[in-house]
Amino acid sequence: MDTDYAPEGTPADRRRQKVRDSILAAAERVFAREGESGLSIRRLADEIDYSPSAIYKYFGSKEELLEELKDAFFKRLLIQVDRVSAALTTFDERARTCVTTYVETAIERPHHYAAAFSSVAAEDDPAERVPVSWEDFIQSRKGRAFKILVDMVEEGQANGTFDASLSPVVAAKSVWAASHGLALLLIHIPKFAGMQPCGGNLSREAFVAFHADIIMRGLSAPGRLSAPLERMEQSND
C-alpha cells in the first residue's frame, strides 16, 4: 500500500535512495579516476563503510552498476552536444560544434567513453541475430544521440551545404564513426594530436576542429567546398 504523503516515497524509500546514491557517487569517483580495473566491489564497500554483500541489495551485479554510470555519462554527452550546438546560429558552426563537443566531452571522461564501447559483440549472440529495429534504436540513449546527427545532415542538405544525394542516415553513420574514432584515439594515445615530424605541432583542440572540418568537407555538396581549413594550420609552438 502506498501512503506516500512525502514528496518522494516513504521515508524508508528515501533512505534507500540515499544509500543507493552514495554507492553510485563513490563508484563514479573511483571509476572516473581509475576505470574498471580500479573499481572493485570490496573497495567500493570500504569507501562507503558497508560490507561488500550489502551492495548487492542495491545493484544486481557490478555490470549493472557500471551500466548505470555509463548511461549517466551518455545522458550528459547527449545534453552537452544538444545544448552547445543549439546555441549557435550559423549552420557551419553548429555542425562542426556537434563533432567537436562530442569528442571533447567523450575524452573528458575517457574511462566512461571507452567502457561504453568496450564490449565485443559475439556474432552468434542470439540477441544480435534479431535485427535491431530503427524505432527501438532511436529510443535508446545512443539512438537519440545519433538522431541529432541525422537531423544535422538533413538540415545541411536542405540548405545546400551538404550533398543532397546522400542518404542522411548513412551519412550520419559516417560522421559518427569518424568522431568516435578520433575520441578513442585521443583517449588511447593522448599525444596523438601533437605527434608530428619536423617540429610541427597541433594542439588537441585544433586537431579536433580540423577533423570536424574534414568530415564536413566529406559531406559537402559538389562545388561548394568551404575553405576554413587553413586557419588552424599555423597553430604550432
Add this chain to the structure above:
Amino acid sequence: MDTDYAPEGTPADRRRQKVRDSILAAAERVFAREGESGLSIRRLADEIDYSPSAIYKYFGSKEELLEELKDAFFKRLLIQVDRVSAALTTFDERARTCVTTYVETAIERPHHYAAAFSSVAAEDDPAERVPVSWEDFIQSRKGRAFKILVDMVEEGQANGTFDASLSPVVAAKSVWAASHGLALLLIHIPKFAGMQPCGGNLSREAFVAFHADIIMRGLSAPGRLSAPLERMEQSND
C-alpha cells in the same frame, strides 16, 4: 654463440620454441573466439597439458603474452593493407582500398583489434609526459601502419587528387581516426551498417566502401569532387 636465423638452434632451443609456440597458438585460438575474458592462464595450461606456473617460464605475464598476440595481429594488418593496396593501379582505388582493407581486416579479429586499443592512458603517467618522438613512433608497428597513410596522402597531393594545402601527417591522422572509428563501431555494433529506417539497408561491405569515399572526399582538392558515391546507394534488399 647464437647461430642467428639458422634453421635450428640447439635441440633444447628448438624444443623450447615449440612449447612457446604451442602456448601462443592455444592463446590465439581461445582469444580469437572469446577475447580476454575467456583467456585465463589456468585454462591455457589445461589446453596444452601443462601446469599454470609453467607458462611463466615462457612469458613474464599474461599481459606480455597478450601483447605478443596483438603485435602479431597488427603485423598481419600491416601486411594486408600493404599488399592489397600495392596490387591496385589507379590511385583512387588504392586509397579507398587502404581504408577498406584496414577496416575489414580489423573486424576479422574483433577481440584483437579492440584489445589493442582498450587501454586508457592516464594523463599523469610519467611515460605519457615525455612526448613520443616521431622517429620512435614511425619505428613501431602502429607507426609503420600510419606511415602508409601519410605516403598515400602525399601521393594524392602530388597527383592533384587531394588538397595540397593540407599537412600530410595531420590529414593522415584524420583518415586513421575515421577508419579506426568505423572498425570499432562495427565491432561493437555488428548491425551498425544495416541499421536504417524505411527498410533501406546497406551491406557491411557497401557501408565501409561508402565511408572510405566520404573520407577521400574530405581530403579532395577544391573543385575536384569525384562522384563515385552513388554507385553503392542502391544496394538495398
Add this chain to the structure above:
DNA sequence: ATATCTTGTGAACACTGTTCACTTTGTGAA
C-alpha cells in the same frame, strides 16, 4: 506485541594472476 519484510553481515565458493620452494629432467664438462 507479533509477524513480516528489509537491510546488513561474515563466511564461503569459485574464480583470477602470480610467486616460490621444490623435484625432475636434460646437458656439458671431468
Add this chain to the structure above:
DNA sequence: TTCACAAAGTGAACAGTGTTCACAAGATAT
C-alpha cells in the same frame, strides 16, 4: 660414465576478484 649445474615443470599458497547464502538486526504493518 659420472658429476654438477642449469633449465623445465610442478603443487601449494597468496592476494585478489565477483557473487551467493544462511543468518541476525532493524524497521514496518497489522
